[in-house]
Amino acid sequence: MIPRQVCLYSIVIGFVWLAGCNNSPEAITPQTMPVTESVYASGKIKSRQQYQVYSKVSGILQKIYTPEGTAVKRGDILFTLEKDNASIATENARLASATADFATNAGKLKEAKRAIDLAVRKLQQDSILLQRQQNLWRQGIGSKIELEQKELAYESSKLGVTNARLQYEDLERQLKLAAGQSRNNLQIARITEADFTIRSEADGTVLKINKEPGELVNSANPIAIIGAGDFIIELIIDELDITKITKGQTVIVRMDSYASSVYEAVITFINPMMDERSRSFTAEAVFTKAPPTLFANLTVEASIVIRTKNNALTIPRSYLVNDSSVMLEDGSLQKVSTGLMDYNLAEITAGLKAETKIIKPTP
Numbered sequence: 001m002i003p004r005q006v007c008l009y010s011i012v013i014g015f016v017w018l019a020g021c022n023n024s025p026e027a028i029t030p031q032t033m034p035v036t037e038s039v040y041a042s043g044k045i046k047s048r049q050q051y052q053v054y055s056k057v058s059g060i061l062q063k064i065y066t067p068e069g070t071a072v073k074r075g076d077i078l079f080t081l082e083k084d085n086a087s088i089a090t091e092n093a094r095l096a097s098a099t100a101d102f103a104t105n106a107g108k109l110k111e112a113k114r115a116i117d118l119a120v121r122k123l124q125q126d127s128i129l130l131q132r133q134q135n136l137w138r139q140g141i142g143s144k145i146e147l148e149q150k151e152l153a154y155e156s157s158k159l160g161v162t163n164a165r166l167q168y169e170d171l172e173r174q175l176k177l178a179a180g181q182s183r184n185n186l187q188i189a190r191i192t193e194a195d196f197t198i199r200s201e202a203d204g205t206v207l208k209i210n211k212e213p214g215e216l217v218n219s220a221n222p223i224a225i226i227g228a229g230d231f232i233i234e235l236i237i238d239e240l241d242i243t244k245i246t247k248g249q250t251v252i253v254r255m256d257s258y259a260s261s262v263y264e265a266v267i268t269f270i271n272p273m274m275d276e277r278s279r280s281f282t283a284e285a286v287f288t289k290a291p292p293t294l295f296a297n298l299t300v301e302a303s304i305v306i307r308t309k310n311n312a313l314t315i316p317r318s319y320l321v322n323d324s325s326v327m328l329e330d331g332s333l334q335k336v337s338t339g340l341m342d343y344n345l346a347e348i349t350a351g352l353k354a355e356t357k358i359i360k361p362t363p
Contacts, residue, residue, distance in 0.1 A: 027329050027357040028315070035312040035347050037340040038252070038303040039244055041283070043235035045255075045298040047227025049202060053078060056195040058218040061211050068209055072200040078224065081217060083196035093182070093189035100182035105175045112168040119164040123157035130154045204228030207296045231294040233265055233285040235302055239274055242281045246270075250305040251285045257298055264289040267304065309340055312347040319360050320346055326358045334358075 059081035066078050098104065133150040136142040208225040217223055233253065237245060251265040265285040274281055285302070319326055323346075325333040336351035352358070 027359050028319070029357055030313045030315050030348055030352055030354055032311055032354070033314055033345070034308065034310045035314050035340045035345045036308045036342050037306045038342055039237065039241040039306060041235040041237045041241075041251075041302045041304055043233055043300050043302060045231050045294055045300065046234050046296055047204070047207070048229035048232050049204065050207070050225060050227040050296065051201065052222035053198065053200075053224040053226060054219055054222055055079075055081065055198055055217045056219060057081070057192070058216070059083070059196060061213050061215050061217050061223070063213060064209065066200075066206050068206050070206045072204060072206060072226065074200055074202050076200045077197055078200055078206070079198040079211075079217075081196040081198070083193055087193060090186070090189040090193045093186040097179075097182035097186040100175075100178040102175055102179040105179075108175065109168070109172060112164070112171050116161065116164040116168055119157065119161040123154070123161050126150070126154040126157040198223065200226060202226070202228055225296070227296055230286070231290075231296070232268075233287070233300055233302070235283045235285060235300075235304075236278070237281045237283055237304075239279050239281065242270075242274075244306050245281075245283060245304060252303040252305065253285075253287075254301045255291070255298055257295075258291050261291065263287060263291055265302075303342075307340055309347065312340060313349075313352070313354060314345045314347055315352075315358065316360075317341060317344055317346045319358055321361050326352060327361045329357050329359060331359075 062080045062082045064079055066072050066076065072078065130150040130153070133142060133147050137144075137147050204226045205228065206224060207227045209223065210221070210225075211217055211223050233251070235251070245267065247267050247270065249267045251267060253263045253265050254261075255263075265287045267283055267285050269284040271282045315326065320336075320338070321327060321333060323338060325335050326348075328334055334351060334356075337349045339347035339349045341347065
């Protein structure tokens with residue numbers, strides 16, 4: 001008779017062996033099915049003509065004219081900044097322009113013109129006196145000194161006419177220069193003052209406002225975002241994958257807002273400039289099958305379809321060892337060649353037959 005302790009030990013050993021058999025890896029065979037190679041990309045929804053609104057000047061936000069969701073036209077006022085100092089500067093420039101206006105200073109030119117007329121009349125008078133003195137000198141009347149004095153007076157009058165004309169031309173240039181500069185300064189002041197009123201650059205809808213009245217606004221940070229046109233998808237693609245992407249490729253889109261649905265889009269634009277900080281590229285896609293409602297900045301996850309094969313010999317990707325081998329039933333490794341891959345499946349192009357059983361490698 002077998003002792004009871006031995007029987008219990010045998011039963012325990014048998015149970016362990018059975019459990020070990022039950023925990024053995026399940027063997028599978030490759031299956032023929034469609035497989036698609038794709039590239040992952042993340043992104044967001046945005047308006048086709050979406051742009052950020054910046055202020056050209058720094059200042060305190062005074063008033064918001066268009067709340068979020070408001071439709072605006074090109075040229076509509078969006079915001080105003082406090083501009084007391086700019087208004088004062090504009091008024092000062094206007095006063096300076098009025099003072100320096102060429103027409104206002106026409107009297108100065110008239111005076112200069114009268115000075116020319118007087119100099120010409122003096123020259124004419126001195127010319128007559130010189131001729132008389134010369135006639136007397138030829139008749140032997142008068143002294144040499146008197147003749148020289150008349151000649152000197154005549155030459156002095158000639159120089160006086162020249163100087164008067166030069167002074168007139170110089171004054172005219174100065175007045176024109178001052179008038180032009182003051183007009184330019186006034187125009188600059190008015191432009192600067194106008195910069196404190198921020199207008200829409202295009203037709204669209206105010207999607208987001210980043211500031212509140214009383215907050216500081218500058219040219220470095222956007223005040224608002226305005227969008228117009230249809231919604232598009234902006235995708236971020238890693239530099240390792242960008243060479244696989246071309247216009248016209250199909251994009252499978254998933255969004256948290258529509259977690260149970262999948263939508264289709266197509267690549268329409270690829271930005272050739274890489275973002276050096278993120279080492280990535282941006283691309284745009286448009287929906288061919290869109291959800292009923294879209295909002296700007298909804299996040300998306302996308303699979304960009306590179307290639308598809310309908311009848312491929314496939315295995316679960318998790319059954320690959322280093323993407324180059326599979327484990328047979330007896331635990332040995334078999335080299336294989338792979339083709340298309342997605343997140344779940346891998347195509348086997350060589351090294352494995354349809355009836356060969358394989359097991360999942362242990363982690």
